[in-house]
Amino acid sequence: MSGQDIHSSRAFPVSRERLYDAFADPAQVALWWGPAGFTNTIHEFDLRPGGHWRFTMHGPDGKTYEQDKVFGEIIPAEKVTFRHHAPVHGFLMELSFHDKGEGSRFDWLMRFDDPGEAETLRNFISKANEENFDRLQSHLNLHSHPA
Numbered sequence: 001m002s003g004q005d006i007h008s009s010r011a012f013p014v015s016r017e018r019l020y021d022a023f024a025d026p027a028q029v030a031l032w033w034g035p036a037g038f039t040n041t042i043h044e045f046d047l048r049p050g051g052h053w054r055f056t057m058h059g060p061d062g063k064t065y066e067q068d069k070v071f072g073e074i075i076p077a078e079k080v081t082f083r084h085h086a087p088v089h090g091f092l093m094e095l096s097f098h099d100k101g102e103g104s105r106f107d108w109l110m111r112f113d114d115p116g117e118a119e120t121l122r123n124f125i126s127k128a129n130e131e132n133f134d135r136l137q138s139h140l141n142l143h144s145h146p147a
Contacts, residue, residue, distance in 0.1 A: 008129035
């Protein structure tokens with residue numbers, strides 16, 4: 001990792017495939033993506049190389065945040081990359097799914113275009129990503145599926 005990277009990781013008591021499904025299914029990802037208090041409206045989720053993920057994040061303060069991401073590498077239940085396009089915070093995101101004991105581990109690596117921006121946002125993003133993982137854990141608890 002370099003100074004332009006922000007890494008977040010968490011273990012989950014579900015299979016790697018179940019964890020991947022929670023991301024790869026737009027109906028599910030809409031329920032847990034983003035920090036605490038956010039909701040999402042998915043406009044497009046085309047999970048293939050070159051496909052777009054367009055959605056609106058609705059903040060707890062009433063503000064909305066338009067998102068446009070383009071998928072890169074897709075290896076089901078192993079790895080997904082996407083490019084987050086500015087208006088702010090240009091970065092490449094790598095999501096990786098790993099077996100861990102009886103469950104799995106979800107790793108996020110955000111590689112910012114501007115190392116200074118990564119450093120400025122590091123504490124904020126680390127906290128927000130933990131909230132995101134908390135929301136994912138709650139989603140998995142409420143919507144358990146067989147492994």
